[in-house]
Amino acid sequence: MADLRRGGERGPAVRRGLQSGVSEMERQEFCDRVLAKVRHATPEEKAAIRAELNAHMEDHVAALLEAGYEEADTEKRTLAAMGDPEEIGAELNRDYPLGWLVLSRVSLILTILICATFLFSWPMLGNTLDSLQARIFPETSSFASRAKYTYERDLDIRAEIGDDILRIYKVGLDVNRDGETGNVGLFFCNYNKNPFGYTANGLNLEYGTSATTESERRYDDGGGGNAGASYSLAAKIPVTRADGAVVVTYDHYGEYVRLEVPVPWEDVT
Template identity: 25%
Template sequence: MLSAKSEEFLQKVLSYVKFSFDHRAIKDELENHLIDRMQDYEEQGYAEEEAEQMAVRAMGDAQEIGRELNREHNPIIGWLWRTSHFLVVLLIITNLYFVGLPIANAVGDTLMKINPAAGIPKSNIVYNLPVHQKVKLDNTVINFTNLVLEKNGDLNIFYRYYDTSLWGGGWSLGNIGIITDNLGNRYYNGSGSGGGGLVSTCRRTINHFAPNADTLIISYDYFNRQYRVEIPLKKVKENEY
């Protein structure tokens, strides 16, 4: 739990954001960023209180951050978004009632922030495996959060990434690396998607994943930046696939 000092910092940032409907989402995102930075400092050996103070200082000036966020969360654009969002939901309800057509993609991005597998029908999921693997490339921290295996053989890799310098010269993460398994299979086919913000939430889908693989391996080695992540997988029964 964050201290009163950190809460004061967050409230000061929010005081500059005029569109109050976005306050909760902004605060959640800033809290996640702050907590992740605290954990980084604690892993370096700093005590919890000192790590929190360092994390707050590293976030930067609350006024500068608040004004930048206020530009991004313009009230006019915000109201237009809320109105269009309401119309989209109304359209979905209308189609479901009169036609019965699924239009899940229209709300997929919103639901993805709550549940990574929200856009995948439960009946198609073999397993949803929580993952807690974090790596760092320069100032960019990548946090792998979930693996979702579907009955059609697609394996979805969900992850978040952010720039620890916050307003520094971070780079966009367009590739998480080479994906293999413990059986020696290398996966090329698939797709990817992601969202913006201080913390980007992304999804990488690979096709025809081997059901008998025990470990997923992600290896990154580009421009002298390297990491390797090995994620143990759940055992899959024949009747589950």
């Protein structure tokens, strides 16, 4: 009979819409005996083998009918031409070794694991991208564009605070009508030292100038971000011409950090 092994191609079928001389019961019994010997094929592969066997029998019946045989005689001749089902199954079984079944199962499991990993790591991937943005170009974040000052200057002041990096990336200045006083805005973000790590949501910083009172030393005029990076704006910090810098301090949990952020008075015209 024609090659039924994996990769074998059946010749063009000569089909006619006639009822097969091989009864459905006999055909399925023949296929069952073949498949009983193919022990390591997957259910999908066994279904494909069954379909191929049925197609061969249909083709043979059609060929006998066209050759002039009586329909009743095609049954015996078709089954005889197919050969011994156990021998066919044993031959096919050699093409479906146990290793092939194991490989197909392992491939399926790996595919599922890869899809699951991608699905569950997608939020972490988003956090990592936000962390990288804070490290490289925080000024392009959506939060950075929410506030505008008359005079702005890009900065890159960084300090370690716990597992995070504090980055002050922009300072803004609005000058009052007297020309001697004004308000400063500090744009800053923080991100974990590990690009795949999670960052703290706010760092409880204090901001001081000669014009600030004790009650004005803490500001929280807005923030945003997610677990990958956190953005904040310390707005309306009062300053005078005597303030060349805003002092930013962190003093919590036994850790102390002090930074000086220059005020861009020299940009004022």
